[in-house]
Amino acid sequence: MSSDGTGGHGPREGGYKPSELEAKWQGRWDELGTNGFTRDALQTAENRYYQLMMFPYPSAEGLHVGNIYAFTGADVHGRFQRLTGKQVFEPIGFDAFGIHSENFALKQGIHPMDLIPSNVANFTRQLRRIGGMFDWEHAVDTTDPDYYRWTQWIFIQLFNAGLAVRKEAPVNWCPSCMTVLANEQVIAGRCERCETPVEQRRIAQWFFRITEYAQRLLDNLDGLDWSETTKKAQLNWIGRSEGATLRFPILPADHREEGDDGGTGSLESKVSTDAPVIEVFTTRPDTVFGATYMVLSPEHPLVDEVTDAAQADAVTAYREQAAAKDLVARQKVEKTKTGVHTGGYCLNPATGQSIPIWVADYVLMEYGTGAIMAVPGHDQRDFDFAEAMGLPIVRVVMGEEAGSRVGVGTEAPLSEAYAGDGVMVNSGQFDGLAVADAKPAISAWLAESGRGETKVNYRLHDWCISRQRYWGPPIPIIHCEACGPVAVPEADLPVVLPRVEDFKPDDSGVSPLARVEEWYQVDCPHCAAPARRETDVSDTFLDSSWYFLRYPSTDYHD
Ligand SMILES: [Zn+2]
Ligand SMILES: [Zn+2]
Known part of the structure; x- marks a missing residue:
């Protein structure tokens, strides 16, 4: 196409000059x-429409095509x-x-307090140039103390309501980034940012008790105008399951021998209440009648209690080895079981027999x-483990198909776990x-003896919101x-993030703010006694959650 305006169907005289037209x-x-609203106009506008979109993270590179998209x-x-016709x-x-x-600031050797304002200025310039109908009178910046004052205020409301709590938890730790990673940030055992193998650590962190709301989150999905795939993801993330809590009493050391059951129920009498x-x-x-062994997580508080002297060294070594692995790798289904x-035993409350306790x-x-x-007859993970360790595998459910096949009896060995439907076998009074x-x-039968009760469980975890880094709002x-932990009085908000030249994280696992005594x-x-500020900052997802x-x-400022 001709661009000089001489062609029969070419652009008109002078051509289209976007830089002039758009600037005008x-x-x-x-x-x-x-595009701007005054405070009053926003209050009184009729037929209002709030067009909310994602807000960008202002990187040093400027807007990218994905942002514009x-x-x-x-x-x-x-x-x-x-x-x-809407406003x-x-x-x-x-x-x-x-x-x-x-x-990025660390890499460039520029302080984030210098870097971010220039990035924001650049983003503002670029966003103005793309011509979006943005109301710049109401722009926000999460690093502005005027903004994070309210991030901190929200934290305090949750703290006062008992919904923000500090507890120790195992976390994924990137030894290179020197911070905690969410499970989603660990890819194949490595940090998604720097690809360093991730370790596991236990540290005290702040959590929001979102698990308190698991059922409400689930119930409210029904009325939401979301795509089915998003709803499904949310459903799986909350992960409701109905089942039972069962209790297996630990057997005293002198009755821990395998096979020391002497007939159903006799061990029960040796277990003190x-x-x-x-x-x-x-x-x-x-x-439960097919539970032939018990497995504790390496971090379980009862591991020391059940471990006997002969196995102590092996158990300690195993726990250390487990601590070096990341949480994601440990959940891999196909992974070889270790x-x-x-050396300890507990009582299977259904069979009355002793079963070994493993870690x-x-x-x-x-x-x-x-x-x-562990029910190796009917759970494949347990089956693989039992096969590898030589533990007994008992069938307690007989599928229709297996039952009708000639020669398959209730004692026939299983070649894999059977997870399907069927009728109970090898389960005492419940057979058939x-x-x-x-x-x-x-469940009801075990509840009678105080050994269990029905329970609803959720996969959802409390939200860990603390970060042992510098660039975030201090937790108030x-x-x-x-x-104990005391909320900063609301009148003293915001707790301003101090300018610290040495903001590099180190391997100690504590925030760089913990090096700033005067702060x-x-x-x-x-x-009024001498006390100490929390030195963790909050997760950036808390900034963007409101x-x-x-x-x-x-x-408004009050
Ligand atoms: Zn990393
Ligand atoms: Zn005090």
Whole structure:
């Protein structure tokens, strides 16, 4: 196509010059305040439409094509709404805290407090140039103390409600980034950012107790206008399962011999009522008669209690080895099973027989109770483990197909775990019951003797929101020896992140703020005794979990 305007169907005289045309109209929008709302206008506008979109993380490279892709589609939708007569509020902001910014700052040797404002300025310039109908009067920046004052305020409300708690937990630790990683940030046992093999550590962290809301999150999915795939992902993430909590009493050392059952029930009398018990959660209480061994996670608090002297060294070595692995690798189904016998035994409350207690890293402390009753006849993971370790495999469910085949009896060895439906066998008084009926019947029977009860379990975990890094809002807590953790009084918010030149994380696992004595030394707000500020900062996902509330309230400061 000709570009000089001489062709019959070519562009008109002078050609289309986007830089001139766009600058002209963008200038006009600014002049007239076309896209901006005043505080009052936002309150009183009729036929309002809140066009919310993602907000970018302002990287040093500037906007990328993916940003433009996301914002253009959303902006087109906003313009469409305006053309239908609505008053469209379309704000934008910057999600500028977090490890990405901090790592980049470290790499470049520029302090994030210098780097981020220039990135934000560049993003602002670029976002203005693409001509989105953004309301720049209501832009937010999560690193602005005016913004994170409210991030901290939200934390305090949750803390006061008992929904923000500090507890010790095993975490994925990247020894190179020197921080905690979410399971989603570990790819094939390595850190997604730097590909260093991930380790496991136990540290005290702050959690939001989102598990309290598991059922509500589930129930409210019904009314949501989300795609089925997203709903399904949410469903799996919450992971509701119905089953039972069962209790296996630990046998005293002098009755730990395998086979020392002397007939059903005789061991029961040797277990004192206050004997420590191992609790398990199972979705298959019907298979308890087939539980031929117990497995504890290496971090289970009862491991020392059940381990005998002969096995102590082996158990210690195994636990150390497990601690060096990351949490994701341990859950891999296809992984070769490893484990060690503790030398201890517990009582199967259904059969009245003693079963050995093992430690194996395929059981995770933070799922269920950190212990499982192993039913190798009907769970493939347990089957593989039992085969490898030479543990007994008992069939307690007979599928229709197997039962009708000639020569297959209830004692016939299984070649793999049978997870299907069927009727109970080798299960005492419950023989002949269908699986669906056996579940409540066996749970109720064990409940009579205090050895179990029905229970709903969720896969969902509490949300770990603390980070042992520098570039985030300080968690607004003061630790006092006498009062424990105390919330910073709301009048003292924000707790401003101090400018620290040496913000590099180190291998100690504590935040760089823990090196700034003049910052963390404060008086307890309750008793005025010398106390210490929390030196962890909060996760960047906390900043972005409420930004849609700040856009319409940027004009408010109380
Ligand atoms: Zn890393
Ligand atoms: Zn105090």
